[in-house]
Amino acid sequence: MSSRVGRRAALLAACFLALAAGSGLPSLACAAEAGAADAGLVDAYGQLRNPALETRFEHITKDLRCLVCQNESIADSNVELASDLRRQVREMLVAGKSDDAIFAYMTDRYGDFVRFNPPLTPKTWLIWGAPFIALVVGTIIIVRIVRRRSRMPLDDDPAAEST
Amino acid sequence: MWKFLLPFAAFVALAVVFALGLNPKRDIHALPSPLIGKLAPAIALTDVMDPSKAVSNDSFKGQVYIVNVWGTWCEACREEQEALLAISQQHVVPIIGLVYMDQRDKAKQWLEQLGNPYTAVAFDADGRTAINWGVYGAPETFLVDGHGRVIYKYISPMTPEVWQHEFLPRIAAARAGA
Numbered sequence: 001m002s003s004r005v006g007r008r009a010a011l012l013a014a015c016f017l018a019l020a021a022g023s024g025l026p027s028l029a030c031a032a033e034a035g036a037a038d039a040g041l042v043d044a045y046g047q048l049r050n051p052a053l054e055t056r057f058e059h060i061t062k063d064l065r066c067l068v069c070q071n072e073s074i075a076d077s078n079v080e081l082a083s084d085l086r087r088q089v090r091e092m093l094v095a096g097k098s099d100d101a102i103f104a105y106m107t108d109r110y111g112d113f114v115r116f117n118p119p120l121t122p123k124t125w126l127i128w129g130a131p132f133i134a135l136v137v138g139t140i141i142i143v144r145i146v147r148r149r150s151r152m153p154l155d156d157d158p159a160a161e162s163t
Numbered sequence: 164m165w166k167f168l169l170p171f172a173a174f175v176a177l178a179v180v181f182a183l184g185l186n187p188k189r190d191i192h193a194l195p196s197p198l199i200g201k202l203a204p205a206i207a208l209t210d211v212m213d214p215s216k217a218v219s220n221d222s223f224k225g226q227v228y229i230v231n232v233w234g235t236w237c238e239a240c241r242e243e244q245e246a247l248l249a250i251s252q253q254h255v256v257p258i259i260g261l262v263y264m265d266q267r268d269k270a271k272q273w274l275e276q277l278g279n280p281y282t283a284v285a286f287d288a289d290g291r292t293a294i295n296w297g298v299y300g301a302p303e304t305f306l307v308d309g310h311g312r313v314i315y316k317y318i319s320p321m322t323p324e325v326w327q328h329e330f331l332p333r334i335a336a337a338r339a340g341a
Binding site: 110 | 194195196197198264289290291293294295296297299300
C-alpha cells in the first residue's frame with residue numbers, strides 16, 4: 001500500500017513540476033499516462049489492475065533501455081517515447097503476451113541494445129565473454145610471473161641474504 | 164623482445180579504440196536498425212493536412228521510396244528541411260513524411276512556413292507506427308526498395324552530401340536489382 005501511495009505522490013509531483021516548469025515534453029508524458037488510465041488498463045495510481053501483471057510490468061520495463069536517454073530504463077524515464085513503450089508493454093501484458101514475446105517485440109524493432117540484459121547471440125558474445133577473457137588472460141600473466149620468480153635463485157640478492 | 168612488444172601492441176590497440184571513439188563524425192546515439200533487410204512496417208494513417216485522407220505506404224509498393232520521420236519539436240528537422248526541399252526538386256524518389264509526437268496544427272504551420280518536400284505526410288498521433296519502425300528520435304530517414312524491404316536507415320539531419328554519398332548509390336543499386 002505504501003509503495004502505491006509513494007508512486008502516486010511521485011507521479012503527481014512529477015506532473016506538477018513539469019507544469020510548473022512549463023516544459024512541453026514531460027507534461028505530454030503525463031498526459032499520455034492519463035490516456036492509458038482512460039483505457040481502463042490501470043487504476044487511479046497508474047498501476048495495472050492485476051497485481052501479478054503489475055509485478056511483471058515493473059520487471060520488464062526495468063530491463064528495457066530508453067533509447068532517447070540510453071542510460072535510463074523505460075521504467076525510470078520521463079520522455080514520451082518511454083511512456084509510449086510503457087503503454088505498449090501494458091497492453092501486451094493485458095493481451096496475455098509472455099515476457100519473451102514482449103522482449104522479442106522490442107528487440108525486433110530496436111535491436112538488442114534496447115535490453116539491459118541482452119541475449120547471448122553471435123553479436124553479443126563479446127559483452128558476455130569479455131569478463132571471462134580478462135580472467136583467463138590475467139591468470140596466464142600471473143602464472144607466468146609466479147613461475148619466473150620461483151625459478152629465480154634465492155641468493156639473487158646477496159646483500160639481502162647476508163643481513 | 165616480447166617484454167617490449169606486448170605492451171607496445173597493447174598501447175597501439177588502445178590508441179586505435181580511443182581514436183575511433185573520439186571520431187567527431189561518429190554519432191554515439193546512432194544505433195543499427197534491426198529492420199534492415201526486413202519488410203517495411205505498414206504505414207496506415209491519415210494525412211496531416213486532411214484527417215479524412217488516408218496515407219499508406221502500400222500505395223508506393225513496387226517503388227523505391229523514402230520515409231522521413233520528423234516533428235515540429237525537433238530542431239534538427241528544421242535544419243534538414245532545406246536539403247529535403249532540394250532533394251524533392253530532383254524527383255528521384257517519393258518522400259513520405261511521418262510526423263510523430265506532434266499536433267496537426269503545428270505540423271501544418273511548419274509545412275506552410277518552411278515548404279513541403281513530401282509526396283505525402285502521415286500523421287502518427289499515438290506514436291504506434293513510429294514504434295513499429297523502431298524510431299527513437301528525429302530526424303530519421305529510411306530507404307525502402309521495390310520489394311518493400313528497408314535497405315538503409317540514416318539517423319541525423321539529411322544533407323546534400325549524405326544524399327549524394329549514402330542514398331543515391333543505394334537507390335541506383337536497388338533499382339538495378341529490382
